[in-house]
Amino acid sequence: MHAVYSFLTGPLAWVAFGIFFGGIAYRLVSRALLARKRDTAVFEYWSFYHALRSILHWICPFASVNSRRRPVLSVVTFVFHVALLAAPLFLFAHITLINEAFGVHWWFMPDGLADVLTLAVLGACIFFFVRRKVRPEVAYLTTAGDYAILALVAAPFLSGFWAYHQLPGHAAATLLHIFSGEVLLVIIPFTKLSHMFFFPFTRGYMGSEFGAVRFARDW
Amino acid sequence: MNDSSNWDWNPGKRLIAPIGAWAATYGWVEEPVMSADGEQVAAVVKSDEAAFAACVNGEIWEASFDRVWNLRFTADGRLTGLVNDGGMWTVAVDGQAWESTFEYAWDPRLPANGGPIACAAKNGSEYFAVLDGQPWETTFSNLSQLATSLDGKHSAAVVQTVDFSEGDIFKFQEGCYSVAVNGQVWKRNFMNAWDPIFAPKGDRLATTVRLTLLETTIAVDGEPWPGTYSAAWEAHFHPAGERVTAPVKTPKGWQLAEDGRILWERAYAQLWHQLYSPDARRLAAVVAPRFGRWTMAVDDQPWKTTFGDYVSDPVFSPDGKRLAAIACQDGRRTVVVDGTPWAESFDMVWPPVFSPDGRHVAARVKQDDRWRIVVDGRPLPEAYTTAWDPVFSPDGKYLLVRAVEGSGAEAVCQRLVRPLNDIRG
Amino acid sequence: MLDEPRNTQEQIYDSGIAKGAERLTPEKIQRVIQEMLAGEAGARLKTYVETCVHCGLCSEACHFYLSNDKDPRFSPAGKVKQTIAEMVRRKGVVSVDFMKKASEIASTECNLCKRCAMYCPFGIDVAFLMLFVRRICHKLGITPQYIQDTAHSHSATYNQMWVKDDEWIDSLQWQEDEAREEMPNLRIPLEKEGADFMYSVIGPEPKFRAQLIYQAAVIFNTAGLNWTMPATPGWDNSDMCMYTGDNDMMARIKKAHFETAMRLRVKKIVMGECGHAFRSIYDMGNRALGWRMPPVPTVHAIEFFYELLSTGKITVLRKYDKPVTIHDPCNVIRGRGLHEMLRYVAHAICEEVIEMHPNREHNFCCSAGGGVINCGPPWKMKRVNGNKVKAQQLFEAKSKGAVTCIAPCHNCHGGLEDIIHVNEIGMDLKFLGDIIYQVMEKPEQA
């Protein structure tokens, strides 16, 4: 058990983070090079002001027309994403691990809040799942992959929660947690979760074209 | 070009016509045109209630027409216009309409020297070209892109050779167009043919042709190059008339090809309007080395300076050593010579003109709705209501300025010969 | 499942697609798609396809989706799923039937209006993707017949309507003659080098809507403007090659257009009330040639009328007295942000303006744009039925009193005309020029 734990928190963690950061860097750089070659427009018409303007309108809930038209979804996604990013980043357990390994640490949140955020993510995943089932326009687009990714996103939260609350089988849950977290990190660069780092570019490009060339809003 | 040595090169200003006063006489005066030597100015005027004619230096044509338009002087000073009389169209030269008339006549082509004048014409659904009133013997169901040789003696055009009904896309794709040279149609049909151009002597003809939706190439005397490209711009003959170059789009970008082989290795975001220096030693083209930046390339070497809007109307000096073009940046135009733009820029610039020795470049420009003449980047002090391209004297000592001074009833058309020393001062 | 024809509607026969497909083999399809994916498909295409999270948020942007009982196959991402995403996923191994349907979807179920880019959180440009599909279809030779014919016309005549060189000049001179009955000194100055602007129109104007040229001439002459029109090919600013994916032809006809303006040494091009032509000149055609922005600044009629009215160059004698509503053409609203100028003009010339909602950048396309109306009669009912939301909007405007709909775009006119007719809405359609011509102060009235 301990060997597995060491392996998961040692070599495999290195590999996972390596692939995560390396993968993101690779994807961004290779995409930028491709754009240089074939989509000069992206560079030619890029306007930081208009890109940022558009990104902000699409990050803040209710700042776009479509977001106002779907208040429930807007709140859920917003909470989902904030919790998704904040929970692991400011989790006491995570920071402790990092501190032990690298001697760096930062603000951590009370565990109670972490619980709330975790549950929020899990709740949102259920919401997304149901939405995929019941909304015909979403169901039509949904592939098995979408469910799998949803499950992979939920997995570290579920198992982390399980482990933290010492629910039955928590030892295995801890291992599962770490493993699933690593799997998630690894797939982010290579699946639709790449939207995490492509978002500023797709949105920013559209914001630039609309703002600087078309003189129109895009939200 | 036309021999300008026998023009009046005595320095000074000469009144050609008080064109502002014409309005009082005729009531209707259209924009004037001036002959190359600056001796004649003409405009379409109303000769009476519903008849039009050209007024030349104050003299009105004897004949009048239901409509006169597209007045232009040939290089040797003949005044041509398209005229309609009683519903039939033809070309009038110095007030004399061709004897043959047509249901419609258009697109007059004036020779560089004293040769014939050509135009496109039609009767009923028959289309053809006309040279000095003489129609082609063959006719076609459509004709466009008329081209003439330098001496004006040969004419060619893209013609429709196979009829198809609108909407018959498959028939169209089999090739229903070709090129007719002096009325003789090429053997082969193409899906499209564009920009026919004669060899300098008029004995050969090249054109861009589309063989299928995806394959474009150059055909010379009806024979396409072996290779095809996704696109190609207009072809151009070597001054000796043997070789043909054309910009072609390859997977790398735009490159210049010669006789079906890549001539310029460098690939550009755009490349067009290639031209040879008069001595045929150098070959230049308008290029965009990268998206959105424009300049000239000489023998595949782009100038270092690039411009954002466009570069156009390139011209070599007579000795072939220098190259000038119009360059536009941020909506302001100027002349760029050998990669160096003039310091000042203007609302509008006309194609630059070299002195015979190639040492000076002049151009007419427009700024705040006033025309000026600029020599080597320095605007002459006078501003005009209208001006035409300046002309250098054959010995390069004088500059002929043709312009309208004053406006309204006061407007006068002048011919000024200025010593270049004066200008350089 | 993707290869099955849709059961919700009967199959429509289009000889361009059907006969073109007879010449296809799966091998050829695979080769062309793979070439396109390895070649022209750039970072945008890949990123859009990979980034889409399948959230369906773009659905309600699209009038086709809303008008087809929210059939998800008509949603923007739904169209991507049935076309390019599948081609990418299967690396081009798709059937002939698949491609026939892809051609139909890309050419007749998307107006390239870009409304969905304003509803997708990522700004995924489905119009761009549908254009890419059309380009693949162009390479495979399965473009719908009518629009392909139009593209052929562009290639043979440099205009959209097979207008011959003489017919063009003749119709301008004929309009000039007609207009001189009303305004004896009027001119349509042809080939006037150095004029302030070149006026350019689309192919159908000399052929079917010559009165628009007449009206423009009266407006320009009244305002005392220094303008010209070319008497050579290159006069037509329209561009269906842009919509068939024939990018090289698009470039060729735009080159002719811009070089005509450059030859005439005009400071700008003023164009008539057309949306797609504006897109071609301002956005796509110039870029295809390597021009970042149009080499000769291009002003759409809305903006030009705005200038003329706001500077007092033309004055309104008596405003148009019937209540009007405004259709915002996507190509100049989402495409150039002219919505406020459009409203300024509408209010300056009309007594009462009743807005349709949503409007401005959020307008619904007329369903004719993007080359869809140019796919011709076979697709007409599908197009009209694909825009019930527009019919609904028009009904609402009518119930609030609107009698006339202003649509400053040719395609919109065609599209709205069909919508109004089929749905028996009973509304007049007008261009801004129609109304300005009618209400402005003309010289003899001054």
Ligand code: HEM
């Ligand atoms: C290298 C990978 C990771 C390691 C080594 C790791 C380690 C841990 C540890 C040790 C705990 C505490 C469990 C306990 O107290 O028994 C924990 C909790 C948690 N982790 Fe991770 N984790 C990793 C990745 C992730 C990722 C990628 C996420 C989410 C995206 C995540 C989310 C959480 C959550 C939500 C909790 C518990 C929250 C709660 O208090 O309810 N972890 N993790």
Ligand code: HEM
């Ligand atoms: C950091 C920047 C990120 C941004 C700006 C962002 C933005 C978005 C947006 C705009 C959506 C649209 C759909 C919706 O609103 O439901 C979305 C969906 C989603 N995001 Fe993110 N995201 C980010 C990071 C992440 C990360 C790191 C993950 C997971 C590890 C993630 C997982 C998801 C999932 C699973 C969905 C789809 C929900 C569904 O199934 O409908 N996101 N994201």
Ligand code: SF4
């Ligand atoms: S029609 Fe408009 S909203 Fe619909 S998919 Fe096409 S671009 Fe998007």
Ligand code: SF4
């Ligand atoms: S809104 Fe954007 S991300 Fe969501 S399904 Fe549509 S295209 Fe994909």
Ligand code: SF4
């Ligand atoms: S036709 Fe009109 S409404 Fe439709 S896409 Fe074009 S501009 Fe938009």
